[in-house]
Amino acid sequence: MSNTGEFAGQGSISVGTVKTANAVFLAPMSGVSDLPFRELADRLGAGMVVSEMIASDALAQSRRDVLRKACTGSVRPFVMQLAGREARWMAEGARIAADLGADVIDINMGCPAKEVTGRLSGSALMRDPDHALSLIEAVVGAVDRPVTLKMRLGWDRGRLNAAAIAARAESAGIQLITVHGRTRCDFFKGTADWAAVREVVDAVAIPVVVNGDITSPAAARNALACSGAAGVMVGRGAYGAPWQPGRIAAALASGRDPGAPSLAEQSRIAIAHVSEMLSHYGSALGMRNARKHIGWYLETAGFDGATLKAWRRRLCTDETPSRVLAGLAEGYRERQERAEVLQ
Numbered sequence: 001m002s003n004t005g006e007f008a009g010q011g012s013i014s015v016g017t018v019k020t021a022n023a024v025f026l027a028p029m030s031g032v033s034d035l036p037f038r039e040l041a042d043r044l045g046a047g048m049v050v051s052e053m054i055a056s057d058a059l060a061q062s063r064r065d066v067l068r069k070a071c072t073g074s075v076r077p078f079v080m081q082l083a084g085r086e087a088r089w090m091a092e093g094a095r096i097a098a099d100l101g102a103d104v105i106d107i108n109m110g111c112p113a114k115e116v117t118g119r120l121s122g123s124a125l126m127r128d129p130d131h132a133l134s135l136i137e138a139v140v141g142a143v144d145r146p147v148t149l150k151m152r153l154g155w156d157r158g159r160l161n162a163a164a165i166a167a168r169a170e171s172a173g174i175q176l177i178t179v180h181g182r183t184r185c186d187f188f189k190g191t192a193d194w195a196a197v198r199e200v201v202d203a204v205a206i207p208v209v210v211n212g213d214i215t216s217p218a219a220a221r222n223a224l225a226c227s228g229a230a231g232v233m234v235g236r237g238a239y240g241a242p243w244q245p246g247r248i249a250a251a252l253a254s255g256r257d258p259g260a261p262s263l264a265e266q267s268r269i270a271i272a273h274v275s276e277m278l279s280h281y282g283s284a285l286g287m288r289n290a291r292k293h294i295g296w297y298l299e300t301a302g303f304d305g306a307t308l309k310a311w312r313r314r315l316c317t318d319e320t321p322s323r324v325l326a327g328l329a330e331g332y333r334e335r336q337e338r339a340e341v342l343q
Contacts, residue, residue, distance in 0.1 A: 016146030022047035023231030045246020056084035056093025087138035123184035217251035240296025267332035
């Protein structure tokens with residue numbers, strides 16, 4: 001049952017009653033897709049953004065750090081992703097997510113991290129489809145919001161059961177499925193198998209989104225062509241480039257890649273992002289959490305190896321926010337001057 005058409009990946013996607021701005025989504029990424037990053041990607045053109053993975057039982061316990069992850073902010077539509085292994089906590093987590101303003105609830109069956117699968121959550125659920133279905137039914141039955149599912153191709157290459165699980169999930173009320181084109185045991189090694197996602201597309205009538213190695217407009221077009229999916233989800237391709245989902249969406253819509261922002265615009269985005277993180281977390285925690293993003297921004301800007309290392313050392317060890325922000329602006333100016341000399 002194909003759910004794609006001639007313009008797959010170019011227009012919006014209907015997720016139950018929710019309609020996305022376009023068919024290029026920002027992936028849930030632990031420690032990355034927090035509120036400042038989601039709001040930035042949304043402003044820069046992502047069709048839909050997804051929260052960091054949130055443990056359903058921890059959400060029910062109202063842990064402060066978890067509630068911070070669950071902030072919806074100004075983003076609409078907003079998807080909150082829940083993880084867990086017990087139906088009662090998944091249902092309660094879904095109710096709380098809806099109360100907090102989530103427009104869509106996403107169920108995590110794709111995380112490969114050992115600390116998650118060791119607790120029989122994430123992609124470990126793909127080893128027990130009957131139990132996975134009980135969690136899906138619990139969440140769907142708990143809320144009046146659309147419920148979606150994110151998973152991998154299977155636990156390992158000997159158990160590629162994504163299509164079978166997808167068909168059962170659709171019958172249970174799931175409105176959209178995202179498939180990362182690797183198994184759990186692949187982790188992030190090798191390349192994503194976009195063609196293998198086509199089996200899931202053919203098994204259901206609801207939209208399927210392809211994920212894994214979507215790093216450019218060209219990669220997005222290839223992933224859509226290989227998988228037949230309705231849209232793409234950008235994960236690591238947005239590191240240091242929160243504009244990437246919007247860039248890909250614009251390229252799919254127009255047939256022309258607008259390219260990355262200018263270095264001056266990248267500087268503005270990076271500085272605004274770090275400033276928003278300082279406001280969201282407070283100076284000390286915000287500075288610690290921003291360091292990985294600063295490193296990624298510098299890489300994306302194209303600093304050479306030695307220069308990159310020097311700037312990263314300077315900006316990612318300084319504890320004073322004002323110096324870091326001023327240094328980030330200085331680094332971009334230096335990079336732009338160097339680029340002009342080479343032209």
